[in-house]
Amino acid sequence: MKRDQDCGKLVKKKRRNVDNFRKMLRKCGLFLIFFMGMWINGLDVLADSEKGIKEPEGLYAQSAVLMDADSGRILFAKNGQEERAMASTTKIMTCILALENGNLDDTVTVSAYAASQPEVHLGVREGEQFCLRDLLYSLMLESHNDAAVAIAEHVGTSVEGFADMMNEKAWQIGCSQTHFVTPNGLDASDEEGSHHTTAEDLARIMKYCIMDSPQKKAFLEITQTESCQFTNVDGSRSFFCNNHNAFLKMMEGALSGKTGFTGEAGYCYVGALRRDDRTFIVSLLACGWPNNKGYKWADTKKLMIYGIDSFHYQDVYREIDPGRITVFGGVPDGNRLNGPASVRTVVDTGGEQKPQEQAEETENGREKKILLRDDEEVAVSLEKEESLGAPVSKGEAVGTVSYMLNDEVLFTHEIVAAESVEMRDFEWCIKKMADIFFLRI
16 A cells, blocks of 8 residues: 555656656747847847948939038939929029029019919019019019019020020039929920939039029028018019928028929929038929828938938048159169169149048148948059159159049049159269269279
8 A cells, every 4th residue: 555655656756857847848948939039139130230321211202312512422312313304493593593693683674474474473563673682582482483584584684595594504513414494493395305304413503502602692591581571663562472491490400492393393392401510402303292292391301310310521531652663764762873763652632632522631630521421431542653764753643542432433632753763864874983983083
């Protein structure tokens, strides 16, 4: 009896041990699953960090650009070179040309053609007179189409003449894929083609308006005005304009901008923002159609935030010693009778620089600051002559140092000869031998 009881206890004990072992295995399994999950998640995080900063996704605009306004470098583009209608964003070019070629106190007489322009319009009448300054506020704050034509006819004699001025200015500032037909951006065509631009070219025009034009201060003053009131010249009618650029109140540092819409162009926008020492421009074309007015603001904020968070100025200056270059037929180093001839070279950092470079002398030496994405690095490439033929003049260009971002050359400096090397000709040899002979005597 006792033996049977002992056997029963032993069986129960073994069962408990088996159960405990199974529980331990389950706990180990759960711990192993947890550990593997954490390890895999860590690999994902590491992989994401190695991919670098992500570019904006899910933009509504069919064409979009983010530009560094200081250098004109494109920081992000979505179909940036596709030609599209640009609606009333056209008016930034109309405004800057009027500022550069007209007088703000000029009196503008309205033609029948100007008075016939469709909405959105100020409601001017044929023969009515306005101050050019007031029409520019009407143009940029309310985007009035009749004001645009009146301005164009005053500054360019005719709409066609003003369009020629617009196209000439576009070409001068590097817009090779832009064609202007109208001063207000209404869909139109002529023998040269349709009224169009690209997101890249539109950003270039805004850069010119706020950064490069001699009238940039006046342009910013007009486009930043919240509202204004004016009358026609004889004071018989009064007008009130509100600024429809909602972006000015959306983000700290918003500088300027212009909206636009036509049935062909869709909603368009070009705007600028300055934050700290950086100035960004966003241009959007075909950013939705009714009823999606808000798309352009969402895209603008997304691109501006990407620029602010991801791009900062970095000092990319590198101390470079290009070394020496062999000079065939030159006077040997040290002015000896025999031996190799070579010339010392240096990088000429005082020469002409491309606009992407902001270089300055500091207490600690020279700096070259470039607006770069935080995960970008600039590579330095050196190319110089392998050998030269005598004579060599001091300051003679013998190569280049290029600062490159991916395949884009940001700027270059010349490598120059730091000294002159004379030719080792018969006359020099005779003179050198004579010097040696008299020294020995």
